[in-house]
Amino acid sequence: MGTQIDVLEAIRKKLLGKKLTYDEIYSIMDQIAQKKLGNVLTTYFAASGYSKGFNNKELYYLTKAMVETGEKLHFTGIVADKHCIGGVPGTRTTLIVVPIIAAAGFTIPKSSSRAITTPGGTADDMEVLAKVEFSREQIYKIVEKTNGCIVWGGSFRIAPADDVMIQVEEPLLFESYDKILVSIMAKKVAFGSNHVVIDLPYGEMVKVHRLKDAEVLKEKFEYLASEFKIKIKVIIHKTDEPSGRGIGPILETRESIRVLQQKENRPVDLEVRSLNLAGALLDLCIRDKGEEFKDKVKKKYGNSIGWATEILKSGAAFEKLKEIIKAQDGNSNIDSEDLKPGHFSYKVTAKKHGKVEKINSKNITIISKVLGAPGQKKSGIFLNKKIGEEVKKEEILYTLYSENLYNLKEAKDSVENFPVMII
Amino acid sequence: MGTQIDVLEAIRKKLLGKKLTYDEIYSIMDQIAQKKLGNVLTTYFAASGYSKGFNNKELYYLTKAMVETGEKLHFTGIVADKHCIGGVPGTRTTLIVVPIIAAAGFTIPKSSSRAITTPGGTADDMEVLAKVEFSREQIYKIVEKTNGCIVWGGSFRIAPADDVMIQVEEPLLFESYDKILVSIMAKKVAFGSNHVVIDLPYGEMVKVHRLKDAEVLKEKFEYLASEFKIKIKVIIHKTDEPSGRGIGPILETRESIRVLQQKENRPVDLEVRSLNLAGALLDLCIRDKGEEFKDKVKKKYGNSIGWATEILKSGAAFEKLKEIIKAQDGNSNIDSEDLKPGHFSYKVTAKKHGKVEKINSKNITIISKVLGAPGQKKSGIFLNKKIGEEVKKEEILYTLYSENLYNLKEAKDSVENFPVMII
Numbered sequence: 001m002g003t004q005i006d007v008l009e010a011i012r013k014k015l016l017g018k019k020l021t022y023d024e025i026y027s028i029m030d031q032i033a034q035k036k037l038g039n040v041l042t043t044y045f046a047a048s049g050y051s052k053g054f055n056n057k058e059l060y061y062l063t064k065a066m067v068e069t070g071e072k073l074h075f076t077g078i079v080a081d082k083h084c085i086g087g088v089p090g091t092r093t094t095l096i097v098v099p100i101i102a103a104a105g106f107t108i109p110k111s112s113s114r115a116i117t118t119p120g121g122t123a124d125d126m127e128v129l130a131k132v133e134f135s136r137e138q139i140y141k142i143v144e145k146t147n148g149c150i151v152w153g154g155s156f157r158i159a160p161a162d163d164v165m166i167q168v169e170e171p172l173l174f175e176s177y178d179k180i181l182v183s184i185m186a187k188k189v190a191f192g193s194n195h196v197v198i199d200l201p202y203g204e205m206v207k208v209h210r211l212k213d214a215e216v217l218k219e220k221f222e223y224l225a226s227e228f229k230i231k232i233k234v235i236i237h238k239t240d241e242p243s244g245r246g247i248g249p250i251l252e253t254r255e256s257i258r259v260l261q262q263k264e265n266r267p268v269d270l271e272v273r274s275l276n277l278a279g280a281l282l283d284l285c286i287r288d289k290g291e292e293f294k295d296k297v298k299k300k301y302g303n304s305i306g307w308a309t310e311i312l313k314s315g316a317a318f319e320k321l322k323e324i325i326k327a328q329d330g331n332s333n334i335d336s337e338d339l340k341p342g343h344f345s346y347k348v349t350a351k352k353h354g355k356v357e358k359i360n361s362k363n364i365t366i367i368s369k370v371l372g373a374p375g376q377k378k379s380g381i382f383l384n385k386k387i388g389e390e391v392k393k394e395e396i397l398y399t400l401y402s403e404n405l406y407n408l409k410e411a412k413d414s415v416e417n418f419p420v421m422i423i
Numbered sequence: 424m425g426t427q428i429d430v431l432e433a434i435r436k437k438l439l440g441k442k443l444t445y446d447e448i449y450s451i452m453d454q455i456a457q458k459k460l461g462n463v464l465t466t467y468f469a470a471s472g473y474s475k476g477f478n479n480k481e482l483y484y485l486t487k488a489m490v491e492t493g494e495k496l497h498f499t500g501i502v503a504d505k506h507c508i509g510g511v512p513g514t515r516t517t518l519i520v521v522p523i524i525a526a527a528g529f530t531i532p533k534s535s536s537r538a539i540t541t542p543g544g545t546a547d548d549m550e551v552l553a554k555v556e557f558s559r560e561q562i563y564k565i566v567e568k569t570n571g572c573i574v575w576g577g578s579f580r581i582a583p584a585d586d587v588m589i590q591v592e593e594p595l596l597f598e599s600y601d602k603i604l605v606s607i608m609a610k611k612v613a614f615g616s617n618h619v620v621i622d623l624p625y626g627e628m629v630k631v632h633r634l635k636d637a638e639v640l641k642e643k644f645e646y647l648a649s650e651f652k653i654k655i656k657v658i659i660h661k662t663d664e665p666s667g668r669g670i671g672p673i674l675e676t677r678e679s680i681r682v683l684q685q686k687e688n689r690p691v692d693l694e695v696r697s698l699n700l701a702g703a704l705l706d707l708c709i710r711d712k713g714e715e716f717k718d719k720v721k722k723k724y725g726n727s728i729g730w731a732t733e734i735l736k737s738g739a740a741f742e743k744l745k746e747i748i749k750a751q752d753g754n755s756n757i758d759s760e761d762l763k764p765g766h767f768s769y770k771v772t773a774k775k776h777g778k779v780e781k782i783n784s785k786n787i788t789i790i791s792k793v794l795g796a797p798g799q800k801k802s803g804i805f806l807n808k809k810i811g812e813e814v815k816k817e818e819i820l821y822t823l824y825s826e827n828l829y830n831l832k833e834a835k836d837s838v839e840n841f842p843v844m845i846i
Contacts, residue, residue, distance in 0.1 A: 011595065015470060015474050039466075040594045041595065043462075043463050044466060044469075044594075046467075047438060047466065047467050047471065048470065048474060050438045051470065051471060052474055168463050171461060172434065172464065
């Protein structure tokens with residue numbers, strides 16, 4: 001299926017605003033996945049999507065073709081997943097939600113990305129604790145043993161066309177909503193997930209700026225899910241700042257482990273957000289387990305969030321993460337406080353009394369990257385203050401950490417131009 | 424003017440369908456001309472033009488910016504030019520029109536392209552007779568000596584952004600009308616032309632398919648010309664077949680020389696077309712030469728076509744071409760019959776009695792390229808029959824020529840699938 005001429009014709013057709021058939025889209029994806037199309041033509045195809053947009057049917061075809069031109073995983077029964085559309089630095093819920101769901105007895109093979117738009121992707125963070133690159137066969141073994149995994153989505157040839165397209169999209173520094181949608185759903189379908197919660201933050205500083213856009217995107221997620229027979233719940237919420245206080249692989253992972261260990265110094269907002277997501281996902285899963293099961297959960301925990309909370313508070317979730325870490329060749333003997341940020345640090349203090357009005361996530365991303373994240377796992381920012389908190393003059397607002405003195409100096413010089421907090 | 428960020432922002436803006444300012448377009452063209460933008464981003468910009476189109480103001484900005492980011496030629500007084508938008512194989516009017524205009528005493532520094540969509544561009548054909556690549560200073564000298572030149576438009580840094588854009592457009596095998604327009608007008612402006620005739624063929628087999636599209640394109644040419652203070656005449660005419668019978672550099676050039684030499688075997692349709700174009704261009708030029716001059720021409724030749732005809736028939740045009748050939752380091756001692764096509768030939772004959780109904784220009788292009796044109800100057804096709812001519816069974820329809828036996832064999836095998844003539 002799909003000669004070079006067909007593909008050219010199809011790209012020209014789309015550039016002029018016509019709709020594509022499944023065969024046309026399959027041919028394009030196939031050539032992209034096989035790296036036969038070349039950068040220029042792949043860019044034309046990407047551009048046609050920005051310019052003219054895709055209708056729902058085309059988005060379905062794109063997702064399906066992206067899946068079909070790569071490898072897939074097959075699990076039986078309920079396969080759970082949760083995914084955040086991203087763009088918020090920090091906020092590492094995956095390391096909390098996955099072990100809760102797996103401890104509840106559901107299969108949750110989680111594929112995560114490395115940093116695209118933030119200073120650390122979930123895969124970068126998990127790498128602090130264990131390996132994240134595995135073959136298909138190894139992933140089957142890990143999930144069989146523990147119910148879950150947290151691996152890098154690019155580990156094997158899963159939706160390979162997506163990876164190629166990301167390369168031509170990067171120079172434009174611009175991700176379309178449709179692109180985010182297709183990219184996420186293709187990976188879910190390829191991983192065989194059939195019960196999925198999507199975390200969809202919106203706000204001035206994240207990928208989706210307006211509630212209206214978030215609602216349109218939600219509907220598209222629901223449409224695609226129904227086409228692929230996936231039970232989905234899309235949770236929209238306004239986001240003005242990271243959940244938790246750590247940004248950068250080590251600092252983010254430490255926050256998640258603090259929640260799992262129920263430490264005093266754990267970030268409560270991250271815990272609440274994780275429990276909400278875990279509860280929503282358990283809800284989806286329970287619905288397909290039969291009346292008896294549902295009744296049992298209701299009687300014992302009140303509702304799904306109650307069950308998730310119990311799993312977290314009892315330590316079962318932390319035990320489960322340790323199992324997964326071990327299965328992924330990591331050291332499961334961990335404590336949050338062993339995760340220490342870089343030696344070189346600098347405290348940014350308040351110049352006046354006041355209240356934190358705003359946190360600029362984009363500048364957090366810029367400064368964290370200057371500090372060396374995500375390549376340097378120990379580099380990043382710790383937010384000593386968050387929105388709404390009172391600060392006195394000279395009090396610490398946030399702390400810069402780096403593995404490298406040069407990076408720290410650069411970041412220190414940059415915070416004037418890229419302010420992280422507004423008081 | 425124009426940082427990397429400005430340019431990215433502008434490209435994104437255009438991809439989403441907004442209009443660009445001159446500063447934005449200048450910045451984009453500047454980065455493209457300096458080869459700083461990279462293939463992927465240049466492709467996004469090209470794609471934004473296909474998808475959303477440019478309004479007249481933007482087309483003006485594009486043309487102006489393409490000119491301003493490169494080098495220019497400056498001549499004084501009336502500077503004539505004629506240009507065919509291309510897409511018809513053969514039809515080599517330039518080699519006839521340029522010497523007529525130059526012999527009439529007008530300056531005509533002609534920049535020609537190498538083959539883009541046909542088996543030979545005018546520059547490829549002129550190269551049969553003389554050199555076509557010169558520096559700016561050399562071009563001034565040639566034009567000073569002879570009034571004219573026929574050089575390759577890419578000889579020096581003239582509208583360099585156009586050449587870069589052609590590279591990213593080529594993989595798509597698709598030229599937009601706007602692209603043709605801007606590309607041609609930028610070269611005219613950069614060469615300092617102020618009296619221009621545009622030859623705009625339309626038909627099933629050429630670039631512009633419908634009269635309606637040709638009329639829209641004509642208006643855009645007129646708009647741009649008025650912005651640049653260029654006097655223009657756009658001649659629209661339906662085209663079903665090449666003018667003349669030769670396709671490929673040697674065969675095309677031979678046809679033009681036959682016309683200039685007024686040989687018995689010259690193609691009359693090519694002569695008529697060339698005289699019409701030369702007449703129209705003389706008309707434009709005469710209008711700016713004052714009443715006395717106009718009266719003189721009218722009295723002596725009746726009209727501009729009369730004058731062009733006299734210049735051709737008297738042999739003055741042929742003498743002028745020889746002057747130009749000499750100035751361009753060629754051998755001016757030529758006769759059309761010295762121009763011989765490749766040794767290897769194959770005659771395609773009619774399988775039945777009838778009349779030639781149709782000539783497929785696209786297939787002519789394909790077969791000529793298989794034969795080795797334009798790289799092999801002696802390869803090409805000679806049309807023994809043209810549309811409307813009677814053929815007997817077994818009579819020769821057309822002859823394939825090649826410098827190379829392998830190419831000839833390939834072409835011979837291809838004519839079944841890519842028929843050149845329909846009887």
